[in-house]
Amino acid sequence: MSADLRVSIGSLTLNNPVLVASGTFGYGEEFAPYFDLSVLGGVVTKTITLEPRAGNPPPRIAETAAGMLNSIGLANVGVEVFVREKLPALQRYSTAIIVNIAGRSADEFKAVLRRLEECDLRIDGYELNYSCPNVKEGGMAFSARPDVAYEVTVALRKETTRPLIAKLTPNVTRIGEIARAVAEAGADAVSAINTLVGMAVDHRTRTPKLATVVGGLSGPAIKPVALAKVWEIKNAVSIPIIGVGGIQNYEDVLEFMLVGASAVQVGTANFVTPDCAARIVRDLESYCDREGIDRLADLVGRLNVEC
Amino acid sequence: MPALHSCPVVSNEQVTAQVFRLTVRAPRLATEAAPGQFVNVKVWEGPVPLWRRPFSVYSVDRDAGLVGLLFAVRGTGTRLLAGATPGDTLDVLGPLGRAFAPPPEERQPLLVAGGLGVAPVHFLAQEMSAQGLHPMVLLGARDAAALCALDDLARLPVVLHLATEDGSRGFKGPVTELLATVLTDFHHNGVAVYACGPVGMLREVTRICTAKRVWGQICLETLMACGIGACMGCAVPTHATSAGPNYKLVCKDGPVFDVRELDLER
Ligand SMILES: Cc1cc2nc3c(=O)[nH]c(=O)nc-3n(C[C@H](O)[C@H](O)[C@H](O)COP(=O)(O)OP(=O)(O)OC[C@H]3O[C@@H](n4cnc5c(N)ncnc54)[C@H](O)[C@@H]3O)c2cc1C
Ligand SMILES: Cc1cc2nc3c(=O)[nH]c(=O)nc-3n(C[C@H](O)[C@H](O)[C@H](O)COP(=O)(O)O)c2cc1C
Ligand code: FES
Numbered sequence: 001m002s003a004d005l006r007v008s009i010g011s012l013t014l015n016n017p018v019l020v021a022s023g024t025f026g027y028g029e030e031f032a033p034y035f036d037l038s039v040l041g042g043v044v045t046k047t048i049t050l051e052p053r054a055g056n057p058p059p060r061i062a063e064t065a066a067g068m069l070n071s072i073g074l075a076n077v078g079v080e081v082f083v084r085e086k087l088p089a090l091q092r093y094s095t096a097i098i099v100n101i102a103g104r105s106a107d108e109f110k111a112v113l114r115r116l117e118e119c120d121l122r123i124d125g126y127e128l129n130y131s132c133p134n135v136k137e138g139g140m141a142f143s144a145r146p147d148v149a150y151e152v153t154v155a156l157r158k159e160t161t162r163p164l165i166a167k168l169t170p171n172v173t174r175i176g177e178i179a180r181a182v183a184e185a186g187a188d189a190v191s192a193i194n195t196l197v198g199m200a201v202d203h204r205t206r207t208p209k210l211a212t213v214v215g216g217l218s219g220p221a222i223k224p225v226a227l228a229k230v231w232e233i234k235n236a237v238s239i240p241i242i243g244v245g246g247i248q249n250y251e252d253v254l255e256f257m258l259v260g261a262s263a264v265q266v267g268t269a270n271f272v273t274p275d276c277a278a279r280i281v282r283d284l285e286s287y288c289d290r291e292g293i294d295r296l297a298d299l300v301g302r303l304n305v306e307c
Numbered sequence: 308m309p310a311l312h313s314c315p316v317v318s319n320e321q322v323t324a325q326v327f328r329l330t331v332r333a334p335r336l337a338t339e340a341a342p343g344q345f346v347n348v349k350v351w352e353g354p355v356p357l358w359r360r361p362f363s364v365y366s367v368d369r370d371a372g373l374v375g376l377l378f379a380v381r382g383t384g385t386r387l388l389a390g391a392t393p394g395d396t397l398d399v400l401g402p403l404g405r406a407f408a409p410p411p412e413e414r415q416p417l418l419v420a421g422g423l424g425v426a427p428v429h430f431l432a433q434e435m436s437a438q439g440l441h442p443m444v445l446l447g448a449r450d451a452a453a454l455c456a457l458d459d460l461a462r463l464p465v466v467l468h469l470a471t472e473d474g475s476r477g478f479k480g481p482v483t484e485l486l487a488t489v490l491t492d493f494h495h496n497g498v499a500v501y502a503c504g505p506v507g508m509l510r511e512v513t514r515i516c517t518a519k520r521v522w523g524q525i526c527l528e529t530l531m532a533c534g535i536g537a538c539m540g541c542a543v544p545t546h547a548t549s550a551g552p553n554y555k556l557v558c559k560d561g562p563v564f565d566v567r568e569l570d571l572e573r
């Protein structure tokens with residue numbers, strides 16, 4: 001008998017704990033040639049904003065040791081085209097569709113959410129990209145301050161009954177406080193982490209490798225940071241956590257679950273191996289069979305710390 | 308359809324001090340790939356280097372199910388690839404990107420290659436020759452020693468002109484100067500230009516084609532993380548509209564672009 005891989009994120013039940021991370025899976029269709037997207041626990045779409053965005057000037061990416069930097073700049077088609085052209089294509093897959101949204105202000109967040117609530121397409125939840133700069137707060141990330149994160153979440157909570165997942169930036173001193181604030185404001189779950197601020201320099205040309213000078217670090221290089229942030233959040237709140245950061249294989253998923261993540265997202269690894277997330281699901285199944293595990297969710301938070 | 312292929316290495320020969328010609332067995336790729344398309348190769352198991360490395364398809368042998376790449380050793384990834392030997396298996400993603408378009412209205416194809424830009428140009432010359440088109444190939448490099456793929460091009464029924472910047476072989480000067488000279492023999496709507504090489508060269512090709520109103524396509528290179536349109540990292544600027552700057556993705560909208568599509572002056 002096969003193991004039960006299902007996990008719950010608030011009112012949402014996922015077929016398995018493996019999702020793909022926002023901005024690393026396009027709008028989904030880009031990966032359809034490589035595997036059946038229905039095998040995934042969920043797809044988190046590229047961040048959608050009210051207006052389309054062209055993104056930052058190139059170079060926008062740089063390779064680093066076991067990681068990469070990006071300054072894509074939330075390039076996206078805007079909510080209108082997303083609803084008309086991108087979201088319909090995802091409907092035929094029996095995987096959870098999580099739409100990741102952002103805005104420059106609480107009102108802009110709300111406007112994007114409202115437009116999505118109006119459309120009669122299947123959406124299984126929203127991920128709130130709180131790492132984007134808040135114009136009113138002087139360009140600081142929404143989730144850099146607990147009071148701001150709280151306010152925005154309260155405002156969005158009034159607009160929908162669908163699950164709300166707050167995606168947190170690791171570029172703060174105490175991520176647990178932010179997690180507590182969004183949990184109190186009514187978020188159903190948190191995702192951690194978004195990219196870390198980083199920089200790469202070409203010593204020969206004496207120039208930064210990104211046009212924006214600094215960018216967001218992702219990939220295997222950030223996994224230890226992500227595990228530590230999930231652990232910190234686990235000790236601060238009781239809402240489910242979705243672990244993100246450097247996941248490449250099923251063993252990484254197990255580590256995140258033990259530390260306290262109910263589910264995970266595969267990001268940068270999709271670029272290297274387009275069917276990576278599907279392989280991870282298969283490997284988790286074999287792992288459970290091999291180890292005689294009936295319910296994978298039983299592993300969540302079972303880290304043995306008396307060492 | 309692009310796919311992941313597990314490809315046995317058939318041969319990996321060193322053709323110049325820095326350049327290797329790698330041949331892998333990949334029957335499906337050989338059947339599906341079109342000139343201008345590329346593959347994204349995982350050069351190493353580990354997370355360093357993390358990304359795959361993109362290479363244009365240099366040649367295909369559909370009957371034998373072989374695909375050839377021509378690559379220069381630039382850094383870590385290509386150094387690892389230079390070490391690939393028969394018996395190894397490479398993880399290859401492809402074919403990716405948009406291919407060259409056929410020449411419109413029976414125009415004379417004029418293929419221009421600078422340095423390693425000869426890779427897609429050789430495949431294009433191969434295909435056009437097989438279709439009975441009679442391409443003219445202008446091949447440029449820094450000096451005679453850096454001219455690659457001469458042997459393979461010489462085997463094709465193409466008219467080949469060489470250019471070296473130091474004049475050690477063929478025309479003395481950049482290949483774009485040779486192009487400008489050759490173009491004077493044609494009416495602007497009698498020729499179709501196809502070019503691949505460093506961005507400076509493609510900028511010049513764009514200028515020449517635009518000024519003379521010649522139909523032309525260029526094949527571009529950028530850094531790529533995914534190669535499949537997911538990361539949005541390989542953006543190149545197009546001509547700005549009233550709405551501000553705009554970008555196209557080299558891996559998905561290209562790597563082949565019409566000379567009018569991009570703004571390489573920026
Ligand atoms: C669509 C496409 C087709 C290509 N086709 C070929 C081909 O047929 N033959 C070939 O030899 N190369 C080709 N390239 C370039 C090739 O991908 C790079 O040379 C390679 O990725 C370098 O990897 P590396 O690990 O050796 O270098 P790295 O260690 O990553 O970098 C070393 C140096 O190489 C340069 N470099 C890195 N990536 C690129 C790049 N994408 N383009 C140009 N310079 C780069 C940088 O200046 C860097 O300083 C192509 C690139 C693209 C995007
Ligand atoms: C190229 C790129 C683009 C990204 N775009 C977004 C985005 O639009 N919205 C978002 O919330 N996170 C975005 N992220 C962050 C990822 O979703 C993820 O949180 C981060 O990369 C860490 O996971 P990883 O190490 O597995 O990649 C992006 C990451 C990368 C590498
Ligand atoms: S390389 Fe990722 S979008 Fe082009």
